[in-house]
Amino acid sequence: MSPATPTRVRALARRALLAGGLLLALAASGCATVPVYQREHVTDRIMSFNAQARLDMRLMKSFDAREGSTGGTGGAGGGCACK
Amino acid sequence: MRWLPLSALAGVLVATWASPCVAMDDPDEPAAGTLVRFFTGSDHVTVRSLVGDYTFDGPRDLSLSIHYNNERVTIPAIAAPVGSAEAVDAITTASRPIAGNAYQDFSKVRNEFQGELTHGHFGADYYVSSESDYLGQEVSASYNRDLEGQQLNLAFGTSYGWDAIDPVADDDTHTGNSTKTTLHWDAVATRVVTPTAMVRVGVEYNVVDGLQHNPYRNVYAGGTNVPERHPDHRARRDAFVKFNQYLRNRSSLKLTYRYYNDDWGIGSHEIGSRLSQYITHGVFAQYQYRYYTQTAADFYRAVYATTAGVNGYLTGDYRMAALSSHLFGIALDFDLGTMAAESAWLHRLRARMSYDRYFNSNNYSANILETGVDFRF
Numbered sequence: 412m413s414p415a416t417p418t419r420v421r422a423l424a425r426r427a428l429l430a431g432g433l434l435l436a437l438a439a440s441g442c443a444t445v446p447v448y449q450r451e452h453v454t455d456r457i458m459s460f461n462a463q464a465r466l467d468m469r470l471m472k473s474f475d476a477r478e479g480s481t482g483g484t485g486g487a488g489g490g491c492a493c494k
Numbered sequence: 495m496r497w498l499p500l501s502a503l504a505g506v507l508v509a510t511w512a513s514p515c516v517a518m519d520d521p522d523e524p525a526a527g528t529l530v531r532f533f534t535g536s537d538h539v540t541v542r543s544l545v546g547d548y549t550f551d552g553p554r555d556l557s558l559s560i561h562y563n564n565e566r567v568t569i570p571a572i573a574a575p576v577g578s579a580e581a582v583d584a585i586t587t588a589s590r591p592i593a594g595n596a597y598q599d600f601s602k603v604r605n606e607f608q609g610e611l612t613h614g615h616f617g618a619d620y621y622v623s624s625e626s627d628y629l630g631q632e633v634s635a636s637y638n639r640d641l642e643g644q645q646l647n648l649a650f651g652t653s654y655g656w657d658a659i660d661p662v663a664d665d666d667t668h669t670g671n672s673t674k675t676t677l678h679w680d681a682v683a684t685r686v687v688t689p690t691a692m693v694r695v696g697v698e699y700n701v702v703d704g705l706q707h708n709p710y711r712n713v714y715a716g717g718t719n720v721p722e723r724h725p726d727h728r729a730r731r732d733a734f735v736k737f738n739q740y741l742r743n744r745s746s747l748k749l750t751y752r753y754y755n756d757d758w759g760i761g762s763h764e765i766g767s768r769l770s771q772y773i774t775h776g777v778f779a780q781y782q783y784r785y786y787t788q789t790a791a792d793f794y795r796a797v798y799a800t801t802a803g804v805n806g807y808l809t810g811d812y813r814m815a816a817l818s819s820h821l822f823g824i825a826l827d828f829d830l831g832t833m834a835a836e837s838a839w840l841h842r843l844r845a846r847m848s849y850d851r852y853f854n855s856n857n858y859s860a861n862i863l864e865t866g867v868d869f870r871f
Contacts, residue, residue, distance in 0.1 A: 445645060449689040452740035456829070457770035457778055460684060460694055460736065465547065465561075466864075470821075470850070473533060473862065477854060479788050479813040480754035480762040482698040482732035 525549050529866030536859045538570040545866070554613070561608040569600045602626050615639050619653070630657040632676075645686045653678040661709040674704030690740035700730040713810040715798035723807050725793075730756040744772040759792035760814070776832025782823035782850070790816040812856045819854035823862075831870070844868040 445453075456462055467484050475481050531543040546562040606623040617636040623629070634653030641648065655676040682696035707724035732754035739747050750766040766784040773779055791814040793807040801808075825848035834840040845867050853859035 444643070445686045445689050447644070450686060452690045453686050453692050453738075455740065455746070456827075457744075457746040457772070457780075458692065458738050458740055460692070460738065466848075469531065469543075469864075470862075473852070473860070474786070474819075477813065477852075477856075477858065477860075478762070478786060478817065478819065479758075479760040479791065480732065480756075480764075481700070481730060482754060483734045483750070483752040483764065 525869060525871040527866060527868040529864060532861075532863045534861050536857075540568045542566045557612045559608075559610040559612075561606075561610075563604075563606045565604045565606075567602050567604065571598050571600075604628075621655075627661050628657065628659055630655060632656075634678075647684045649680075649682045649684075651678075651680045651682075657704070659705050659709065672705035672709070674702065674706065676703075677701045692738045694736040694738075695734070697733045698731065700728075702728040702730065707809065708811065711810050713798065713803075713808040715803060715808050716800040718801065720801045720808060722810050723803065724809060724811075725758065725807060728756055728758055730754070746770045754788075758814075759790070760788055762786065762788035776829040778827050780823075780825040780827065780848075782821065782825070784821040785818070786820075786854075787818040788816060790814060812858075815856070817855045819852065821850055821852045823848060823850035825849075842870045844870070 452458060464484065471481065471484050525548070527545075527547040529543070529545040529547075531541075531545065533539075533541040533543075542565065544564045547559070548561075549557065549559045551557050602625055604623060604625040606621070608619065608621040610617060610619040612618075615637055617634075617638075619632075619634040619636070621630075621632040621634075623631075632653050632655035634651060636649060636651035638647055638649035640646070653676075655674075655678070657674040657676075659672045659674065661671075678698065678700045680696060680698040682694060684692065684694040686692050704726060706726065706728060707722040709721075711722045712719040713722050732752055734750065734752035736748065736750045739749075741747055746769070748766075748768040748770075750764070752764040753762070754764075755761040764784065764786045766782070768780055768782045770778050770780045791809065793804040794809055794814040795804060796815075798804075798808055803809075825846060828845045830837075830843040830845065831841040845865075847865045848863070850862040851859070852862065
């Protein structure tokens with residue numbers, strides 16, 4: 412296993428920032444405008460990202476106990492001290 | 495690492511609150527919800543969870559959410575040969591201490607509390623989880639903003655967690671008190687791409703320092719048993735994309751992909767899908783499938799030739815090995831507000847039942863059963 416040097420940590424942080432910037436740029440560009448009056452379907456409960464956020468957090472905690480990775484539940488914070 | 499008394503925290507939160515529960519703007523957030531969850535693994539570990547969630551809207555765009563969870567964990571009597579992986583807590587991965595009579599079930603209770611205050615674009619959060627040998631606390635802050643006529647939402651979050659680990663008396667391991675800290679950042683973008691599709695992308699980064707192995711677990715190495723040893727530092731990052739598509743016949747398909755890696759050498763891929771279908775007005779069924787695969791940590795070995803392990807590290811943790819897993823799930827969601835709109839209080843209720851079946855390549859399987867009710871004020 413490689414030791415975690417400050418240089419290595421900085422390199423990882425740079426890569427994470429780059430990945431984040433690319434993803435955000437991807438999300439923010441290249442889509443047609445969808446007016447509010449055309450959003451009936453995307454506001455339906457079965458389309459919501461947030462409606463099952465707590466369910467996803469509980470599942471993630473169960474997966475954390477059996478698998479070596481974590482994350483993917485999105486959103487800020489979330490209060491899971493197991494990350 | 496002082497324990498912040500729940501009563502003091504609750505007092506502060508309540509003192510800042512001016513009005514009782516009122517109607518909520520966000521239909522995604524129930525005003526009050528309660529949930530019962532049962533987790534049973536093939537190693538006979540069981541976890542019973544009683545969960546409560548309450549959200550109050552206040553003046554001046556303030557909102558308070560409170561989350562409570564009481565869990566009883568039962569880990570069966572030790573029946574495994576020396577050096578083999580023991581049954582562990584299905585939520586925290588802690589195994590039982592071996593002391594006194596190890597041939598009887600070991601039970602413990604865990605309580606967790608979370609309070610979140612949001613004001614406009616900002617959110618602040620405090621979390622605490624307490625059990626007999628572990629105290630985890632976390633503070634977090636978040637910011638999110640709608641852009642492009644509410645077509646795009648950008649969210650940023652950070653959190654700092656500090657855990658105090660105080661292993662109870664144990665006959666065969668002798669780990670003293672330890673700590674662990676976790677620093678977390680995330681950035682998430684959510685966008686409406688067409689009148690029937692949305693996409694969410696995000697990145698997360700965690701730096702974990704401190705005790706990260708199981709203080710009760712031994713590893714069979716060089717012909718003897720030695721305590722497990724993991725590195726004290728771990729940098730973990732992941733990126734994910736989620737795509738939701740509304741389909742004909744009042745159904746939706748949700749697809750997810752996540753890539754993760756860390757500096758212990760573990761890399762993983764996860765794909766998931768959820769199909770939701772309205773059965774009748776206000777009732778929908780949901781079918782879920784998830785596939786997961788990961789590589790092993792650099793210091794993982796099925797057999798260690800010497801007690802020095804790999805660079806001084808040894809693990810008996812199956813999570814450090816290469817593995818794959820599957821999850822199948824089914825759920826029913828009832829919105830009684832639609833089914834019984836004329837009822838004075840039934841129309842405020844929503845109920846959900848779900849069953850998930852998990853199994854992985856370590857010959858482990860689990861059943862997860864949940865049932866819950868939400869009440870909208």
